[in-house]
Amino acid sequence: MTSASVLLCSIAFILVVSIAIVILTRGKSIRNKDEIRIGLIGALAFGYIAWACVYMSQIKPFVDPE
Numbered sequence: 001m002t003s004a005s006v007l008l009c010s011i012a013f014i015l016v017v018s019i020a021i022v023i024l025t026r027g028k029s030i031r032n033k034d035e036i037r038i039g040l041i042g043a044l045a046f047g048y049i050a051w052a053c054v055y056m057s058q059i060k061p062f063v064d065p066e
Contacts, residue, residue, distance in 0.1 A: 003059050014048050
């Protein structure tokens, strides 16, 4: 149960950071807003997916260590 709560809380954190990125790049003085948003949120999502895969593989490893 704790592993599921860690994953769900981390998803909530990623969503909050993504919303903050959208809010911070909302002004008129920032050029290329869409490119900045896509790059930052995409990198954040890729990092989260990589972390989640490693975290879940440590919960129930496919190959047990000897």
